[in-house]
Amino acid sequence: MSDIIRLSAADLAAQLRAGAVSAVEATRAHLDRIAAVDTDVHAFLHVNEHAERYAADIDQRRAAGEELPELAGVPLAVKDVLVTTDMPSTSGSKILEGYMSPYDATVVARARAAGLIAIGKTNMDEFAMGSSTEHSAYGPTHNPWDLERIPGGSGGGSAAAVAAFEAPLALGSDTGGSIRQPAHVTGTVGMKPTYGAVSRYGAIALASSLDQVGPVTRTVLDSALLQDIIGGHDANDATSLAEQWPSFAAAAREGARGDVLKGLKVGVITELPDSGFQPGVAESFRSALAAMEAQGAEIVEISAPHFEYGVAAYYLILPAEASSNLAKFDSVRFGLRVTPDGGATVEDVMAATREAGFGEEVKRRIILGTYALSAGYYDAYYGSAQKVRTLIQRDFDNAFEKVDVIATPAAPTTAFKLGERIGDPLQMYLNDVTTIPANLAGVPGITLPSGLASDDGLPVGIQFLAPAREDARLYRVGAALETLLVDQWGGPLLERAPRLPGEITHEGEAR
Amino acid sequence: MSEITPELVRHLGVLARIQLSDEEVERLTGQLGAIVDNIAKVSEVATPDVPATSHPIPLANVFRPDEPQQPLTVAEVLQNAPDSDDDRFRVTAILGEEQ
């Protein structure tokens, strides 16, 4: 049997069902892997001490003849933005160090009900503010492809965990690209579902009108299987969509057969010129499009004139909503409390706690958001940004009259070096130009590997966008391209990732 | 040029309940100035005829039936409390009044 940790979730599930592997074995293999490599990768903030017990329970139920859900027994890494009852939930912030939630996030509860084994909580930029996971209060995560580089953000932990084979599946959250951009730089798959397709209940809110929880995996089918589990209506989230969703796994399996590319109209945005991208990124993108074209897809130029205002609108809406969402961290009910010396009032305690408990980037955005909502500035800033949302939605509507999906490079560059951009927040923000429009408009987007950049040998992702509620279309198209490329490469892209320092000794016994 | 001044940043710190140091005020004034200059361009296209979108997927009338569910236990309510007394959260003296 091949190495358990390198199996996709779908394949591992098949082995579990066939009895070739037990859930305890699968869980132990991943815990061992974490023990071996995570000192270097630092994808996890917490490893679940109950994981083996949960796995033993699955094995027992299976042995008793119980009909278990398809993925029962498969390990799952959970982004620390999602609250869990059996592990601390910090959202990457010192202000929530050790916080224990009395309830599970809906997606976590659904994953548990489906028999997935929550093996740990993954690192992230503090309160999901960032594109590099360098803003975690608990230290950065390192890209498994090059430990000197960023794993993307804010969900760098989840992406690195699946890229480093520490978990086959992970949960992420995407407010402006936090699932899709880490997938791009780590050679993995990241899906941001339609806004409202997956419950936000129990996701520590960053920007409520932009946040969406979604799967982080190594294959398109695994993403689809995970969204089938976590998605669907939740009465605890008033913005959750009530409709019945088709099986995304069925869509991905259908897409893998390849014929969906025939006649597929793929939109390419004229306003996103190749010149704005690292040459290796643009080249990889073009070659993926060519591969699709060769299978009968039609590449159509479309115009999205307002996308260029997306970053600006995003950096008004996000800080504004975040400044309000993060007000609850005040030292009264939970979290850090810092009491200044001498006769402090509760106001002083709150201000000192928030000063000490929040990192630079969080404070910067809270102040920016407070400004954007302030009397006298609201119309010019927050109000205008909400209008830009309308314009971007119209751009999408117009485009989707002509094409089935839109394709973009998932981000302008490959993984940059840790520390390289941390001093220049504005430069960091502009990095999100390709992913932000989907959040502003609520449409789904998926990133999957398109190859390695010829200029630096690092992974590049291609992003597909579809109309709202057409998540299944992304799984179909994504799986089709994935099948095509994996065939071309002769195996998954991640096979080409360099070995990690910790796995040298482990390697001998595993293979 | 940006209208972000150190006084404004200090005031925003008070509104946001963050005790900013002088160095922080100075640094934020510069950074926010640059950011605001950049993002102010939203007003170029936000003309009066364009409606605002606050929810990306429009919904209305999402309600919950008026049926009580089990509330949190007192232990759950207080389990993360920095300080508590007599089943309630404890905070130091309050200066300002209720709104």
Added chain:
Amino acid sequence: MADKLMDFDKALELFEPVLGFEVHVELNTRTKMFSSAPNPAHPDNHDAGPNTLVAPVDMGLPGSMPVVNAQAIESSISLGLALGCSIAPSSRFARKNYFYPDLGKNYQISQYDEPIAFEGSVEIELEDGTLVTIPIERAHMEEDAGKLTHMGGSTGRIQGAEYSLVDYNRAGVPLVEIVTKPIFGAEHRAPEYAKAYVATIRDIAKALGISEARMERGNLRCDANVSLRPRGQEKLGTRTETKNVNSMRSVERAVRYEIQRQAAILADGGIITQETRHWHEDTGQTSAGRPKSDADDYRYFPEPDLVPVQPSAELIERLRAALPEAPVARRRRLKAEWGFTDLEFQDVSNGGLLDQVAATIAAGAAPASARKWWTGEITRIANASERDAADLVSPEHVAALQQLVDEGTLTDKLARQVLEGVIAGEGDPQTVVDARGLAVVSDDGALIAAIDEALAAQPDVLEKIRDGKVQAAGAVIGAVMKAMKGQADAARVRELVLERAGQA
């Protein structure tokens, strides 16, 4: 430090008062506005211990989200309709951002620029029956905050407290805030306007069944805005907002106090600061609170966790059709039906006993009897024991009591004793009669024996009666009543005595 006050009549000579009210009504839904936690403003949950009625969103737990209570929407629409308001085809919630320890999320979810109900008016009735129309600006939905208890220091007030304790049970209780437009023309009746307005809101909420509407429990809280302008001046004066006045009488007193206080300042050439003021029940004064400042930047924005409320025309019409009679119309109707004089009706109405009297009549008592019980003996006991008349005895028991009087089982005096027993919790009137053995002695034999005994002691009485001094019978009747421990029907005794004297 006592404020300088101007004589009320003098103040009215110099200045015209302009009023405005913000009344918060706590809805009695089973659950909270945005969570499924039991609602402390529902009668089932009055005795809940601290922090026992809390769901994640009520204390702003990370990851928690609000979901709107459908019943709270219907109750709010009903209240809006009862206030003559238009119901917005689309309204939405906003966040009002400010830090305060009783506010779990450090923002209050409230309706801001798009309230559910707007532009209405309500008729109120002053004590002498004068009708006045109060213009309503809006009625919007919001959530209540938790409760702070200030500890240490002497007063239990915020000043001087060493620390405070926070209970989030009340956080998230559904509120409707009713805001009036400026009210002109009240003049010297301004305090009376205030009282009558709040009483009307209470009556409407009660009639709708959407709130317990008990001011002393905080179900109904009134902020009173008062400003003065010199006679002949167009421009409105600066207003103060006296917060959380929690009895009908205090609302009246607070308005009167503010008029006198502001008039004294203005007459001295001073200026009124726009500020909130606190009403002190004990001293009958207001004191300065928080001045308006630029820290009052609430940074409102549409609540992104909630979607708009768009009630269908069918829902609105269904709720409109179910509206109870308006309080003023109901009073007019009841007064006519019961045949009360103006004074009799005001007695009932000003005593807040309308519902009790109506229910007693509905249970079978004659209007005059029902009125007498409630405005008489029951009110006397309520005042003496500092309790609410409505809490002492049920209308059904009062009607049953009167029934016993009407049947001749009880005299008025015995009935009062039975009432005491009922109030003391000894059971319904019949049970008290049986247990205390209080029924009237209706056996003539027993009465005649007692009369004979009394006549034997006063042999000249019969003679006097026969001589035409019928009032002499009183002495015998008194003696008989005494002998029978009051359980005799004095009229029957009188009949029997006269019979004996051959005068019947």
